[in-house]
Amino acid sequence: MKILKFGGTSVGSPQNMKLVANLVNDEYRKIVVLSAMSGTTNKLVEIAGKFYQQQTQEALQLTENLYKIYREVIKGLYTTEKKKFAALDLVISHFDFIKSMATGPFSIREERAILAQGELLSTALFQFLLEEMNLDSVLLPALNFMRIDENEEPDTKFLQQELSTTLAKHPHNNLFVTQGYICRNSFGEIDNLKRGGSDYSASLIGAAVKATEIQIWTDIDGMHNNDPRIVRNTYPIAGLSFDEAAELAYFGVKILHPSSVLPAKQKNIPVKLLNTMQPEAKGTTISSLSSGKSIKAVAAKDGIVAINVKSSRMLLAYGFLRRIFEVFEEYKTPIDMITTSEVAVSLTIDNTKHLSDIIAELKEFGSVQVDESQTIICLVGDSIEEVPGTTVKIFEALKNIPLRMISYGGSKNNISLLISTTDKKRALVALNEGVFEREPAHA
Numbered sequence: 001m002k003i004l005k006f007g008g009t010s011v012g013s014p015q016n017m018k019l020v021a022n023l024v025n026d027e028y029r030k031i032v033v034l035s036a037m038s039g040t041t042n043k044l045v046e047i048a049g050k051f052y053q054q055q056t057q058e059a060l061q062l063t064e065n066l067y068k069i070y071r072e073v074i075k076g077l078y079t080t081e082k083k084k085f086a087a088l089d090l091v092i093s094h095f096d097f098i099k100s101m102a103t104g105p106f107s108i109r110e111e112r113a114i115l116a117q118g119e120l121l122s123t124a125l126f127q128f129l130l131e132e133m134n135l136d137s138v139l140l141p142a143l144n145f146m147r148i149d150e151n152e153e154p155d156t157k158f159l160q161q162e163l164s165t166t167l168a169k170h171p172h173n174n175l176f177v178t179q180g181y182i183c184r185n186s187f188g189e190i191d192n193l194k195r196g197g198s199d200y201s202a203s204l205i206g207a208a209v210k211a212t213e214i215q216i217w218t219d220i221d222g223m224h225n226n227d228p229r230i231v232r233n234t235y236p237i238a239g240l241s242f243d244e245a246a247e248l249a250y251f252g253v254k255i256l257h258p259s260s261v262l263p264a265k266q267k268n269i270p271v272k273l274l275n276t277m278q279p280e281a282k283g284t285t286i287s288s289l290s291s292g293k294s295i296k297a298v299a300a301k302d303g304i305v306a307i308n309v310k311s312s313r314m315l316l317a318y319g320f321l322r323r324i325f326e327v328f329e330e331y332k333t334p335i336d337m338i339t340t341s342e343v344a345v346s347l348t349i350d351n352t353k354h355l356s357d358i359i360a361e362l363k364e365f366g367s368v369q370v371d372e373s374q375t376i377i378c379l380v381g382d383s384i385e386e387v388p389g390t391t392v393k394i395f396e397a398l399k400n401i402p403l404r405m406i407s408y409g410g411s412k413n414n415i416s417l418l419i420s421t422t423d424k425k426r427a428l429v430a431l432n433e434g435v436f437e438r439e440p441a442h443a
């Protein structure tokens with residue numbers, strides 16, 4: 001069994017959906033996981049926001065605008081009038097559901113139900129397309145098997161049981177289609193795996209059915225060495241280890257959801273990143289194989305806040321760091337980077353929900369300085385410290401950029417630097433020239 005996940009751009013137009021239908025049309029047994037058509041989830045977030053603010057007319061107007069987009073999609077997607085009618089009926093029922101939110105109370109529960117409509121629509125429309133092409137496929141409702149527990153962790157046992165029971169009912173089918181991103185929570189309500197979560201769905205499903213391969217199909221030919229939206233002359237990386245890919249995803253490479261590497265790593269299932277618009281390109285293979293000692297890529301994570309706590313009283317005192325960490329633990333706020341000196345500690349966080357409470361408590365230890373609008377630049381590779389001259393190249397490339405924090409030696413896979421977000425573009429461009437001078441032979 002293979003898992004093929006197609007992201008928003010891959011199902012973002014009738015033309016692309018047809019490309020996807022042709023790509024899944026072969027003899028392999030597979031589960032196809034689809035995201036919402038690109039732009040849809042953002043629009044649904046906007047609509048839910050208007051309902052929240054009780055701006056009902058604006059919400060209904062945005063809903064109508066989105067409906068019109070789907071009406072056009074139907075025109076371009078099907079050839080027979082019969083399917084066009086059936087698809088229109090289906091689309092109307094989903095939009096009637098959204099419009100029904102105009103009456104009655106609106107809470108986070110209704111918001112999540114609205115956010116789920118994108119994946120429900122894309123999979124239903126895709127299933128109709130497969131039917132029109134006479135491809136035998138089964139639509140599996142993700143809300144029947146994808147579940148998160150009270151800690152928002154996926155219930156992998158339930159997933160495995162439900163999927164194996166469902167698949168056993170279709171022993172002669174090779175093609176299954178399901179929704180990414182959406183799930184139920186511990187109350188049985190509609191919920192989701194957070195933005196970009198369809199990659200995570202694919203990986204969890206792959207691990208549950210012990211797939212031979214998980215393919216993430218998107219609009220670029222694999223993981224590039226640098227952000228192609230910011231830097232020119234980036235190139236796809238042929239191979240990455242699970243650990244390297246996890247670091248890159250966590251530190252902001254948009255192509256892969258941060259949680260999606262672990263389920264595949266645990267079951268040792270290779271993950272391929274492939275391009276729907278260029279299916280013959282090799283893409284990137286993420287596996288347990290080491291991909292060679294070198295720096296493979298750089299990622300940038302914005303929205304970081306640096307907090308510095310300085311306390312001469314605490315000089316050389318044991319227990320100081322534990323007490324600082326306890327404050328973050330109390331507010332369920334993960335720490336990304338940490339650097340220390342004898343009298344001070346600097347930490348970074350990206351979740352600022354409890355920032356003022358955290359600062360208030362930290363002030364009990366000494367003076368606290370907070371710097372917002374920071375970016376972590378993370379260089380990822382294998383056994384970085386064993387490659388002579390690596391750090392020299394990095395600091396030479398960044399010689400004109402103020403570095404607020406440096407984290408090196410925590411793992412063999414990364415060097416992280418904290419800079420002001422205003423310097424991010426300059427830093428990524430400088431690193432591209434100074435560290436990744438040219439495409440390696442294997443890429």
Ligand SMILES: Nc1ncnc2c1ncn2[C@@H]1O[C@H](COP(=O)(O)OP(=O)(O)O)[C@@H](O)[C@H]1O
Nearest residue numbers: 007008009218220222223224226227253254255
């Ligand atoms: N290092 C990188 N390698 C490849 N793509 C990247 C990288 N950094 C950012 N991206 C962006 O990620 C985009 C694909 O991710 P995403 O929009 O989530 O895809 P999808 O809509 O298929 O889920 C690419 O179009 C690319 O611009």
Ligand SMILES: N[C@@H](CC(=O)OP(=O)(O)O)C(=O)O
Nearest residue numbers: 007008035041195196197198
């Ligand atoms: N539609 C969801 C889930 C998702 O993963 O989308 P994409 O695969 O297009 O990043 C979102 O926009 O967050």
